[in-house]
Amino acid sequence: MxxxxxxxxxxxxxxxxxxxxxxxxxxxxxxxxxxxxxxxxxxxxxxxxxxxxxxxxxxxxxxxxxxxxxxxAPAGVAADLVRAYWRQVEADTASRRDIVASLVQHLRTKETTMHNTSGPTLTPRSAARLGQGARPAQQDALHAGRSLFVVADGFGPHRSPVPAGLAIDAFTALDGPWPESDGDPAAALRAAFTEAQRAITTEAATLTDAHHFGTTVTAALLVGSTLFSAHVGDSRLWLVRDGRAEQVTRDHTVVAALIEEGRLTEDEARSHADRSLLNRALVPAGTGGHSDAGPDLTSTPVRPGDRLVLTGDGVHAVLDADHVAALLTRDGDPDVVGQEIADAVEAAGAPDNYAVVVVDLDA
CATH class of the missing domain: 1.10.1660.10 (Multidrug-efflux Transporter Regulator; Chain: A; Domain 2)
Known part of the structure; x- marks a missing residue:
């Protein structure tokens, strides 16, 4: 044989x-x-x-x-076994949905405030790099402003305007000094996400094929000594502190969820043909799937000496985890670190568009 x-x-x-x-x-x-x-x-x-x-x-x-x-099992029996398994998964999910609704209601009654911005106002120093790589068009976009930092990784027809740019435009109104005494940064980020989806929905209506049209978005808003973030997709926000890099966001991919649940190993995920398959993204409203999924909203206390890094998957999907960590924690100002990250991606072949924003926080 x-x-x-x-x-x-x-x-x-x-x-x-x-x-x-x-x-x-x-x-x-x-x-x-x-x-x-x-x-x-x-x-x-x-x-x-x-x-x-x-x-x-x-x-x-x-x-x-x-x-x-x-x-x-024989093909027919195998199909029945898969159907039976998935039927139980859906039943389990429905049961957990009821528990989650009850838990959220319980926690909201105890909520004080998510937008506590007490503490000294930190001054950010930032740098950004955007590269097309081997792709036929640039569909990534970024923003590195005074207090707002965003990375978006678009997908869809190679035409302008790309969905990533539409998303960036919706968030940039939040840039600049934030009124620490009032306002709700988390609510403002949520509203910007809604506006971004409205713009993408409007643009998609002009396309003959709006299937697979959207973007990931990771936005970080610095207010006082608190970092607020809105995230959907597989771009990432990192916090570098005391020489260690920690991923603040979670990737919204099928394999990432299975790894977190212990159902898939890191080795399987890295080698799987569908490893980059998103299960949440910013896409036109009413298109089904994850079109109604809002962003993950978080708040993180930050302090002088911290570094924030936002990366598109053209960075962290190309470089291995140890290499990424070593680059993010390198000494040097944001411009030097940002260039070293871009150089590393190019040295690895840059198969995709890539975007990176590096922010150092000073007192």
């Missing part, structure tokens, strides 16, 4: 050799033959369908025991 090496099988299946070794360890996809002397794995072409099926079942969060059952 003809066999494929692990490298050939990986290329043909769309997986990686690392993922195949992991599936072997998890007893989800054993090689057809293992060389007794070298330990090298060999696969049969007939195993390709199972490999692709396992990867897709992992992506919906199916437990390992059920995946083995589905992958070993």
């Amino acid at each position: 003809e066999h494929l090496s692990i490298g050939e099988f990986a290329r043909t299946s769309g997986l990686t050799a690392k993922a195949l070794r992991l599936y072997d360890d998890l007893d989800l996809l054993r090689p057809d033959r293992v060389d007794p002397f070298t330990g090298y794995r060999w696969y049969a072409p007939a195993q390709l369908d199972r490999a692709r099926l396992v990867a897709r079942l992992r992506l919906i969060g199916m437990p390992l025991a059920r995946i083995r059952e589905v992958a070993s």
Whole structure:
């Protein structure tokens, strides 16, 4: 029988050799033959369908025991098993929705205020870099102002205006000195998000095909010594303090949610064909899916010496986590650090548009 090496099988299946070794360890996809002397794995072409099926079942969060059952069942039975699993997922989600509604109501009765801006006013120093990379058009956009910093990663037809630019325009009205004695920064960010969606919805109506038209948005507003953020998608906001970089936002992707729940490993996520598939983004209203999902709103106390960094996925999806952390924590002013990040992305081939904003906070 003809066999494929692990490298050939990986290329043909769309997986990686690392993922195949992991599936072997998890007893989800054993090689057809293992060389007794070298330990090298060999696969049969007939195993390709199972490999692709396992990867897709992992992506919906199916437990390992059920995946083995589905992958070993005849096609008709396998379809029934997947349908039964998803029916239970939807029932579980409905039950949790009721619990969440009750919990939110309970917490709101105890809420004092989310927009406490007490503390010294910090002075930001910022720099930004925007690159087109290997893409045919620039669809990322950014803003680095006096108190507002935004990164947006647009997607859709290569035309102007791009959705990322429309989103940036909606947020820039918030830039400048903020009245610390009144106002609600979180509410203002939410309103800017709503305005951005209105602009994107209006633009989408002029397109013959508005499918897959939208943007990610990560916005950071500095008020006094508090950082307010609004976030949707997989751009990121980082806080660098005491030599450590911490991701403030969570990626709104299918694989990120599964990793957080412990249903998918980091190795699987990095090698999965759908690793960048968004489950939340800023898209035209009424288009279904995640069009009604608002942004995550957070407030974070900050202090002199902190550094804020906003990156599009053209940065953190290209560079490995350790490399990103080393770049974000480098000594130097924002312009130097921003240029080093851009240089690192270019050195890695810059396969995508990229955007980065670096902000150092002074007393």
